[in-house]
Amino acid sequence: GDSVTQMEGPVTLSEEAFLTINCTYTATGYPSLFWYVQYPGEGLQLLLKATKADDKGSNKGFEATYRKETTSFHLEKGSVQVSDSAVYFCALSSGGYQKVTFGTGTKLQVIP
Amino acid sequence: DAGVTQSPTHLIKTRGQQVTLRCSPKSGHDTVSWYQQALGQGPQFIFQYYEEEERQRGNFPDRFSGHQFPNYSSELNVNALLLGDSALYLCASSSEQGYTGELFFGEGSRLTVL
Numbered sequence: 001g002d003s004v005t006q007m008e009g010p011v012t013l014s015e016e017a018f019l020t021i022n023c024t025y026t027a028t029g030y031p032s033l034f035w036y037v038q039y040p041g042e043g044l045q046l047l048l049k050a051t052k053a054d055d056k057g058s059n060k061g062f063e064a065t066y067r068k069e070t071t072s073f074h075l076e077k078g079s080v081q082v083s084d085s086a087v088y089f090c091a092l093s094s095g096g097y098q099k100v101t102f103g104t105g106t107k108l109q110v111i112p
Numbered sequence: 113d114a115g116v117t118q119s120p121t122h123l124i125k126t127r128g129q130q131v132t133l134r135c136s137p138k139s140g141h142d143t144v145s146w147y148q149q150a151l152g153q154g155p156q157f158i159f160q161y162y163e164e165e166e167r168q169r170g171n172f173p174d175r176f177s178g179h180q181f182p183n184y185s186s187e188l189n190v191n192a193l194l195l196g197d198s199a200l201y202l203c204a205s206s207s208e209q210g211y212t213g214e215l216f217f218g219e220g221s222r223l224t225v226l
Contacts, residue, residue, distance in 0.1 A: 004154075032213045043116070044155070044202065044217040051213060089154055093213060097168050098143055098206050100215055102154035 002027045004103035006090045012109045013080055021075040021106045023064075023090035031094035033057075033066050033073040036102070038087045047075075047088070080110045114139060116218035118203050124224045125193050133188045133221045137205030144186040145215065146178060147202040155202055161186050162208060190223075198225045 007022040025031065035047040035057070048057035053068035062077045073090060090103040117136045125131050137144050143162045147155035157170035161180035180186045184205075190197055200222050204215040 034213065043219040044204075044215075046214045049213050091154075097160060098145065098208075098211055098215065099157050099160060099168055099170075100145075100204075101157065102147075104152075104154045 002031070002092060002094055002101040004090050004092055004101055006088075006103035006106055008104070008106065009087075010107040010109055012111065015082055015110055015112050016079045017110075019075070019077040019080045019084075019108065021088055021090075021108070023073045023075065023103060025071050025073065025090070025092050027071075027092055027094045027101075029094050030068075031092040033064070034091040034093070034100065035062070035064055035073070035075050036089040036091055038089065038105070040086070044089070080108070082110045082112055084108060085110050116203055116205050116216050118201075118218035118221050120221055121219070122222045122224075124226060126226050127193055127195060129193050129225075130189065130191045131193060131223060133190075133201050133203075133223075135186045135188070135203030135205075135218060137184050137186070137203075138216045140210075141205035141207050141216070142184050143206045143208050143211075144180060144184065145204045145206070146186070146188045147204065148172075149200040149202055149220070151199070158188070193225045195225050198223060 032051045034049045037047045048059040050057040050066035056065045087105045145160040146158040149155045159169040164180045200220040203218045
């Protein structure tokens, strides 16, 4: 079945540091890939998505590229801010309908 | 425009009891999915409702059941509660016709089973 593996946290970075959170997936067919974010006290929300190979999703300075050859969708940001502190979930959707499979989440803490 | 709303936000039950959680989808959405998020884990898909029918189900026992009403709102019922059912239950809504891949989540109902 479908599965998502992402790097374990927590990840602690200083403000303005470079961020990478690794994500790899296993899926049948050609999944759509997502990064969702859960800020403290808030619901999950979509951060960015990519629907086909080589697509780059981007939002709020975050980027991720759909790499079919390595089945990866790593999240990057060039300069993190304290406000980026949250839990980040890599996810995929495949096979029709709207079921989304999530990774276990990576907690990011950015310190001033 | 109200987003996805869930109730109650917190509740405590004892083993063997039954619980009902409620969800109102975002305006214009007709599909509701339920997820269970254990502490420190990612959300796990329970099932999805569309046109008042369960059309897809994850790996959860029959103790977990649901319903969708004509106004698209939904309920999740869990019978014979176990300690392991303690989790955050998330409702997500989307539109069948205008699906872009994005699910809209509520803030969840946190269930504690003692």
